[in-house]
Every structure is written in structure tokens, then in C-alpha cells.
Amino acid sequence: MKTKFCFTLFISILFLNTLFSNDLKIQNLAFDENTSILTFDLGWENAWRLGNKFRDAAYVFAKYKEAGGQWKHVRLSLISAPADMETSPHDDMGHLVFMRFDGQGSVKLAQYKFLAQVYDQNQNLINIGQNFPFPDFKVFSVEMVYIPEGPFYWGGYASSPNHDFFHRGDDQHEGVLITSESQQINYGSGSNEYRRENSTTGPTILPQKVKGYDEFYCMKYEITQQQYADFLNTLTVTQQPGGYNIYPLVLNDTPQFRNGIIDLGITNEGRYEFGCDLNGNGIPGEADDGQNIACNMIQPHRVAAYLDWAGMQPIGDIMLFKICRGPNKPVDDEFAWGSPFYNEVLESKLTDIGTGSERQLDPQAYPFAEFPVRAGYAATASSNQFFAGATYYGVMEMSGSLGETISYASGEVLPGDGELSVEGEGQFSAIFNQMCNPDSRLSDISRGTECLVQSTGGRGIVR
Ligand SMILES: [Ca+2]
Ligand SMILES: [Ca+2]
Ligand SMILES: [Ca+2]
Numbered sequence: 001m002k003t004k005f006c007f008t009l010f011i012s013i014l015f016l017n018t019l020f021s022n023d024l025k026i027q028n029l030a031f032d033e034n035t036s037i038l039t040f041d042l043g044w045e046n047a048w049r050l051g052n053k054f055r056d057a058a059y060v061f062a063k064y065k066e067a068g069g070q071w072k073h074v075r076l077s078l079i080s081a082p083a084d085m086e087t088s089p090h091d092d093m094g095h096l097v098f099m100r101f102d103g104q105g106s107v108k109l110a111q112y113k114f115l116a117q118v119y120d121q122n123q124n125l126i127n128i129g130q131n132f133p134f135p136d137f138k139v140f141s142v143e144m145v146y147i148p149e150g151p152f153y154w155g156g157y158a159s160s161p162n163h164d165f166f167h168r169g170d171d172q173h174e175g176v177l178i179t180s181e182s183q184q185i186n187y188g189s190g191s192n193e194y195r196r197e198n199s200t201t202g203p204t205i206l207p208q209k210v211k212g213y214d215e216f217y218c219m220k221y222e223i224t225q226q227q228y229a230d231f232l233n234t235l236t237v238t239q240q241p242g243g244y245n246i247y248p249l250v251l252n253d254t255p256q257f258r259n260g261i262i263d264l265g266i267t268n269e270g271r272y273e274f275g276c277d278l279n280g281n282g283i284p285g286e287a288d289d290g291q292n293i294a295c296n297m298i299q300p301h302r303v304a305a306y307l308d309w310a311g312m313q314p315i316g317d318i319m320l321f322k323i324c325r326g327p328n329k330p331v332d333d334e335f336a337w338g339s340p341f342y343n344e345v346l347e348s349k350l351t352d353i354g355t356g357s358e359r360q361l362d363p364q365a366y367p368f369a370e371f372p373v374r375a376g377y378a379a380t381a382s383s384n385q386f387f388a389g390a391t392y393y394g395v396m397e398m399s400g401s402l403g404e405t406i407s408y409a410s411g412e413v414l415p416g417d418g419e420l421s422v423e424g425e426g427q428f429s430a431i432f433n434q435m436c437n438p439d440s441r442l443s444d445i446s447r448g449t450e451c452l453v454q455s456t457g458g459r460g461i462v463r
Contacts, residue, residue, distance in 0.1 A: 009126045021354060024058060025109060026139050031116070035357050038062060038116040040139050042097065043109035046379070048394070049099040049189055053148040056386035056394065057217055059462055061094030062116065063234050064128055068269070071138070072118065073311070073418025075125055079113035084312030093311030096144065096217060101127030140230065142310065144217040144462065145395045151179050151213065152322040155194060158444035169193035174184060175330045178318065180287035181214045182207040205213045208412040212319025216463035218395050221375030222402050223306055223459055226291035228298065229261050229274040231306050239424025242272025249297040255280050257454035258291045258372050259297050288354035294372040294401045296457050300431040303405040303458035308416030308426030312460035314407035319461070324442050325390030333441045336391045336398035337366055342438055345400070363387055364426030364453040368400040368438050372457065403451045405458030415463070418433060433458070
């Protein structure tokens with residue numbers, strides 16, 4: 001059997017200190033043309049599982065490219081996974097991988113095998129191996145947090161400055177109890193109805209709108225600068241932002257607002273190559289080049305494009321509350337950690353700037369950074385939910401770092417299909433920035449009016 005080895009790809013790179021960093025690794029990528037089997041090793045740090053309700057996961061997906069062609073989404077079917085890991089397919093767009101047993105710590109690098117296929121013109125799955133000679137592959141993985149099936153409260157009170165929020169019809173300090181995915185919620189003053197503070201009328205919340213009652217997975221961190229550069233590197237030259245500025249997202253020739261994504265020039269394949277160069281010396285991928293800092297300067301439509309490309313979808317405005325507070329009752333003016341309190345994080349109080357161990361010198365409870373920080377910067381071995389700035393289920397930086405992109409679509413939202421428009425746009429609309437600054441609490445519907453472009457970014461879900 002002939003085995004063709006392709007390049008090895010490291011998704012998260014170069015850490016001075018591997019402790020408490022979000023250093024998910026993919027290594028030893030190989031492809032067998034005869035069997036069309038894609039093989040790689042996957043592992044990450046700071047994984048957890050506690051029973052069937054609390055766990056993190058890695059969402060794995062792949063792209064392939066024929067010689068001289070464009071990158072396209074691979075349809076994956078599982079062949080084998082390590083015995084101590086469980087997997088769950090996301091249709092054939094990708095797979096979720098998580099610990100089989102209770103525990104906390106590192107998921108050691110171990111081997112996975114997937115059958116790599118693609119749809120032909122008749123919508124039949126065919127093997128990439130026998131049909132496309134000499135394909136290249138890239139495997140991507142994104143850390144996720146499991147949000148289990150269950151009831152939760154939608155809405156709650158927000159005092160300032162926008163003073164606009166959704167709440168239970170008969171009490172502005174309560175939320176509407178969500179008890180099924182297909183719940184219809186009418187506008188009104190009843191205890192099972194909803195109201196919007198700054199409005200006397202509102203649309204019926206339709207049964208087909210995604211509520212988030214059923215289980216789903218939310219990205220553990222905001223999209224990082226390395227993840228966004230990896231995404232840009234699979235686009236066509238028409239879809240890319242290359243050729244204008246050295247640091248294309250900030251439209252400048254030096255890094256700005258902690259964004260260090262650099263245009264490295266056009267390759268012999270005719271597309272631009274991007275990397276991370278926060279220290280601004282023109283050499284990408286160094287230890288302090290900000291690979292794991294949240295990617296700002298991406299407006300909602302760019303976050304939407306990333307999510308579509310990855311087979312994900314945006315966070316819905318109702319499920320947002322479940323991601324943050326879990327089954328708990330609403331708290332007036334709460335942040336994502338379930339409390340109205342916060343402590344401002346100062347850039348001058350960060351250490352190991354731009355590296356995989358960037359963190360606060362003096363950790364505080366309820367840390368709110370009003371600028372992009374390293375994904376998971378506040379979590380340590382001893383930090384609880386409040387010192388880590390985490391939500392009930394362990395999602396990081398929902399409040400703080402960048403704003404979140406939230407979908408207010410009124411109907412059903414389907415997952416991304418991995419393909420973008422010719423211009424590079426995604427399939428999602430009605431997305432707004434929210435929670436961009438300490439004035440914008442969980443329940444506040446700012447809808448991006450107060451978001452500065454340097455605070456735009458976001459994340460998505462898999463369901
Ligand atoms: Ca550099
Ligand atoms: Ca955030
Ligand atoms: Ca699409």
C-alpha cells in the first residue's frame with residue numbers, strides 16, 4: 001500500500017510556557033491516496049469532563065486542495081479514534097472530540113483516522129484519494145465547550161446606558177423560562193410571554209427559531225488571530241484582503257490595537273499568505289507575535305464568513321443566556337459570570353505580552369479587559385469561574401476582551417456549508433455586536449451601536 005505523506009501542520013504554535021495556554025496541537029498529518037484515509041494526531045491542554053453535563057471538546061474539520069486549485073471543505077467519516085476519547089459527528093462537516101471519562105488536564109496527542117470525501121456534481125460522496133491526484137490537506141481544530149440540553153431563562157434587567165432589554169412579560173427583572181427548542185413565545189404581559197423594555201410591541205418568537213434548549217457546543221474562546229490568519233490562507237485571492245497594507249486588518253503598516261495579522265505577500269499559487277507578527281519585526285510566528293490574542297477588527301460579516309467556512313453558525317440571541325448563566329435565574333446587570341461586578345484589566349498589568357502565557361500580573365475576580373487579550377488569559381490551575389472570567393459552563397471572555405457577535409435571525413438558521421460567496425461573504429445575516437464594553441451587560445441589547453471597530457470580533461457554535 002502506497003502512503004503519501006503531506007506536510008505536518010501545527011495549529012497553535014510556539015509557547016514559552018505551555019501551562020494554561022490554549023495550545024491545541026495537530027501533528028503527523030498523513031494521507032493515503034489508495035484508501036482516502038486522513039490520519040493525524042490531536043491533543044490539547046486544560047480539558048475537562050464532569051459527568052454528562054460538563055465537558056470541553058475539540059471541533060475538528062479539514063480542507064483539501066488539488067494542485068493549482070482552491071481549498072475546499074472535506075467531508076469526514078470517522079474510521080478510528082483513541083479508546084479514551086469519544087467523538088460525535090457534526091453532519092459530515094467535522095467531528096467533535098471529547099474525553100470519555102471524568103477528569104481534568106491534558107488530552108495527550110493520539111491518533112485519529114477519517115475517511116476523506118467530497119460531493120461530486122450529482123451530490124454523491126466520492127473519495128478524494130482516487131479522484132484527485134496529489135491533494136494537499138489542512139486540518140483545523142477549535143476548542144469548544146459543551147452546553148447540555150436543559151431549561152434556562154431568556155432575558156433580564158439592564159440599567160444603563162442603553163436601558164433596552166428583553167424580559168418576562170410580567171416582571172422586568174425576570175427572564176422567560178425556555179423549556180423546549182420549538183417553543184413559541186408571544187409578546188405580552190403574561191408570565192410565559194416576553195417584552196422588550198423600549199417597545200410596546202414585538203414579533204412572535206417562532207417555533208423554528210433556534211432557542212438553544214437542545215444541546216450544542218460553543219467556542220471556548222473568541223476567534224484568535226492565528227485562527228483568522230489560517231482562515232484567510234485558504235481563501236481565493238478575490239476573497240482575501242491582501243495587497244493593500246502590510247497589516248491589512250488595521251489598514252496600516254504597523255500593528256495597531258493589538259492586531260498583528262500581517263500580509264506576507266503573494267505566493268506562487270497566486271494567493272496572499274498571512275501570518276501573525278504582533279511584535280512588528282516582519283518575521284511571523286515568533287513566540288510573542290500574538291497568535292492566541294483574540295482577533296479584533298473583524299466586523300460581524302467577517303465573523304459570519306469564518307463561521308460559515310468552518311461549518312459553524314452564530315450564537316443566537318436567546319441561547320446566549322444559556323451559554324452564560326446556565327440554568328440560573330437572572331441577576332440585574334449581570335456580566336457573563338453571573339454577577340454585576342467587574343474589575344478593569346489594565347494593559348500595563350499584563351505580563352508575557354503577546355505570548356501563549358500572556359496573563360495578568362495580579363489576578364482579580366471578575367476580570368474585564370476592554371481590549372483583546374490572549375484567549376483564556378485569566379484561567380489558571382487554581383482559578384474558579386469568577387477569577388477565570390468564565391461562564392457557568394466554562395466559556396471564556398464572553399464578557400471582556402472583544403464584543404460577541406449575536407444572531408437575531410427570526411427563523412431557522414442552518415450551519416455553514418464550508419463555502420463562501422465569490423467575494424468571500426458568509427451565509428448568515430442579522431448579526432450584531434454586543435457586550436463590547438463594561439456598559440454592555442449580558443441582557444443589554446446594544447446591537448453594536450457602541451462597539452468600536454477595535455472591539456469587534458466574536459465566536460460561534462456547533463449544533
Ligand atoms: Ca514577529
Ligand atoms: Ca468577549
Ligand atoms: Ca456558505
